[in-house]
Amino acid sequence: xxxxxxxRDSDIQKKIDHEIRMxxxxxxxxxxxxxxxxxxxxxxxxxxxxxxxxxxxxxxQRMKEAQVMQNVPRRSSDAGPMDDRxxxxxxxxxxxxxxxxxxxxxxxxxxKGELHRCAVFCLLQLGGExxxxxxxxxxRTLTDICFDNTIVFNExxxxxxxxxxxxxxxxxxxxxxGSTPRKLASKLSSSLGxxxxxxxxxxxxxxxxxxxxxxxxxxxxxxxxSVPGPKYHLLAHTTLSLSHVQDSFRTHDLTISGxxxxxxxxxxxxxxxxxxxxxxxxxTQQMMGGWLKVKQCGGDPQTWTKVYAILKATSLFCxxxxxxxxxxxxxxxxxxxxxxxxxxxxxxxxxxxxQNICISNRYGGEEVTHTLNTESREDTHHWMEAxxxxxxxxxxxxxxxxxxxxxxxxxxxxxxxxxxxQGSLYHEMAPLSTPSCxxxxxxxxxxxxxxxxxxxxxxxDR
Numbered sequence: 001x002x003x004x005x006x007x008r009d010s011d012i013q014k015k016i017d018h019e020i021r022m023x024x025x026x027x028x029x030x031x032x033x034x035x036x037x038x039x040x041x042x043x044x045x046x047x048x049x050x051x052x053x054x055x056x057x058x059x060x061q062r063m064k065e066a067q068v069m070q071n072v073p074r075r076s077s078d079a080g081p082m083d084d085r086x087x088x089x090x091x092x093x094x095x096x097x098x099x100x101x102x103x104x105x106x107x108x109x110x111x112k113g114e115l116h117r118c119a120v121f122c123l124l125q126l127g128g129e130x131x132x133x134x135x136x137x138x139x140r141t142l143t144d145i146c147f148d149n150t151i152v153f154n155e156x157x158x159x160x161x162x163x164x165x166x167x168x169x170x171x172x173x174x175x176x177x178g179s180t181p182r183k184l185a186s187k188l189s190s191s192l193g194x195x196x197x198x199x200x201x202x203x204x205x206x207x208x209x210x211x212x213x214x215x216x217x218x219x220x221x222x223x224x225x226s227v228p229g230p231k232y233h234l235l236a237h238t239t240l241s242l243s244h245v246q247d248s249f250r251t252h253d254l255t256i257s258g259x260x261x262x263x264x265x266x267x268x269x270x271x272x273x274x275x276x277x278x279x280x281x282x283x284t285q286q287m288m289g290g291w292l293k294v295k296q297c298g299g300d301p302q303t304w305t306k307v308y309a310i311l312k313a314t315s316l317f318c319x320x321x322x323x324x325x326x327x328x329x330x331x332x333x334x335x336x337x338x339x340x341x342x343x344x345x346x347x348x349x350x351x352x353x354x355q356n357i358c359i360s361n362r363y364g365g366e367e368v369t370h371t372l373n374t375e376s377r378e379d380t381h382h383w384m385e386a387x388x389x390x391x392x393x394x395x396x397x398x399x400x401x402x403x404x405x406x407x408x409x410x411x412x413x414x415x416x417x418x419x420x421x422q423g424s425l426y427h428e429m430a431p432l433s434t435p436s437c438x439x440x441x442x443x444x445x446x447x448x449x450x451x452x453x454x455x456x457x458x459x460x461d462r
Contacts (some may be wrong), residue, residue, distance in 0.1 A: 009063065012128070016056045023049035030229040040119045040135060040171060043230045047167060048132045051123055059128045085389065087158050087396035088287075090280035092126060093407040094240075095150040096249060097133070098273040099166065101266060103140050115139055117172055118266055120235070123165045126153040137171060138266060145266075150408055156278070158396040162240040164272065166254075167232040168264040233257070233264045238272060242398060245278050247405045277405040282393040283313045284404070288386035289325075293373040294318060294333060304373060307332060311386055313404060314338045316359070335370050336361045339394055339401070343387050345380055346371075355380040 026046040033039040117139040124131050133147040145166075153162070236254040244252060251273050258265050281287075288311040293304040307318035310325060318333040319325055337359070346356040357372040357380060374380045394401040 009060065012056050012060045012063070016053060016060070019049045019052045019056065023053065027227050030227050033229060036171060039229050040169060043169065043232055044119075044121055044132070044135055044167075046227065047232045048123065048130070051125070052130045055125060055128055055130055085392055088281040088389075088393045089154075090156050090158075090278055090283075090397065090400070091407060092153045092156040092160060092162060093150060093277045093279075094124060094162065094164070094274050095277075095408065096273070096275045097122065097147040097149070097164075099145040099236075099254070100269045100271065100273070101138070101143055101145065102269045103143075103267055117170070118168045118264055119171045119230075119232075120145055120166060120168045120266070121232075122147055123167065124151050125163045125165075126156055126160055129153050129155065138168075152407065152409065158242055158280075158398075160241065162276075164238050164240065165234055166236040168235040168266055169230050169232045170263040171230075233262065235264060235266060236268055236270075236272075240276055242278070242400070245276050245400055245405075247277060247403070249273060249275050277407050278397070278400040279405055279407055280393060280397040280400055282390055282397070283401060285312065287311045287390055288383065290379065290383070291375070292318070292383075295371040295373070305332075309372075311337065311390060314401070335359055337387070337390065339391070341391075343384070345384055357383060 023046060026042055026049055030039060030042040030046060033042055117137060119135050120138050121135045122133040124133075131149075131151045131153075133149045133151075136145060136147065138145055153160075234257050236256045238252055238254050240252060244250070251271050254268060254270050254272050256268055256270060288309075290309060291306065292309045293306050295304055307320065308322040308325065310317045310319070310331075314337055316335040316337050317325075317331040318335065319329065320332050324331075338361075340362065342360040344358050346358055355374055355377055357374065358369055359372065360367055360369045362368070372383075374383060
């Protein structure tokens with residue numbers, strides 16, 4: 001058990017170390033960008049890495065606290081009836097993400113006013129898993145923010161909380177390397193006066209990824225980015241749980257941050273549309289399998305048929321041969337196993353070495369009972385335990401076990417052609433052997449090689 005905990009701790013620590021390297025690479029990349037699209041992508045990577053680091057650190061802290069609690073001896077008065085049964089895990093998939101916009105009539109229909117344009121993307125977090133969508137440029141020509149990504153979380157529990165965060169950044173500012181803090185400092189210093197302005201400009205000359213500080217003194221508490229370049233802000237968020245799952249396209253409420261005075265503001269309706277599907281493992285995987293004897297309903301009580309039974313989803317599938325399972329042969333008999341099914345183990349059959357299991361279902365007001373026979377009491381115990389676990393999984397996953405929901409798995413991303421207009425700065429930097437290095441402010445070949453290596457690792461991991 002301790003070895004397993006240590007392996008999990010080590011695995012999370014490796015993830016943290018990896019994201020820290022990616023974050024440092026994103027900082028260097030952001031400092032090197034002179035083109036708007038590149039800077040927006042780099043800032044998006046920086047935001048994603050920072051969020052992952054915080055999530056992994058929180059998960060590591062929870063694990064440490066759980067270990068401490070397990071080592072604390074319990075008092076006898078604390079002991080009580082406790083059910084150690086745990087529900088199975090499952091897949092949670094979110095797709096067809098749409099966020100409607102509410103432009104003013106003069107903006108959308110009459111095309112008047114300044115063309116406000118923002119870069120937006122979503123971060124989706126469930127437990128320790130965090131995914132990001134593609135970046136989308138939004139202006140008044142769009143009525144909806146649409147994300148085509150299908151994101152699948154593979155290790156969800158019935159009590160999952162899927163947090164969806166929408167980040168936005170004004171894409172119209174000048175994102176030349178180091179320009180943003182200096183421009184802000186210049187504007188502030190002109191209003192604060194010569195003396196205070198001079199101190200402010202000195203405080204706003206940070207190194208890459210370093211916090212803004214005033215010559216080693218207390219940090220200057222101003223809402224400025226610690227890295228030159230664009231900065232994404234949380235525009236809206238929501239949390240989805242099991243109660244929101246329905247095998248259809250549904251609307252969910254959003255909590256909106258910011259207001260019209262913010263540069264990253266977009267006129268949201270306050271809702272988000274998506275398809276949220278769940279596949280518990282009890283619905284997709286074999287939960288129990290083995291040889292049984294089945295007594296035909298209404299037939300000769302002495303007649304038993306030997307079958308290979310598989311407990312999966314809402315049925316007990318009975319095959320004539322074990323090979324038929326892998327060959328996808330139609331089962332010889334299917335017995336319903338759902339929330340309304342009643343199962344009991346009967347007394348030992350005097351004419352058999354094993355023990356009978358009775359499965360009762362109601363069909364059209366009539367009760368139908370199938371009787372199964374096992375080889376031994378031990379087999380009976382294993383099957384009954386599998387049935388109870390199956391019922392428990394169904395009770396926890398609720399509507400997700402009525403029918404198997406369909407999850408359209410995302411197709412693998414096709415590598416984009418390497419062109420100067422490619423949005424990824426990694427692809428822009430790859431052919432640096434050529435004399436032209438337009439748009440990049442890289443002074444050191446060693447630094448550029450390091451950034452290329454970091455970006456290569458980042459894009460290969462996605």
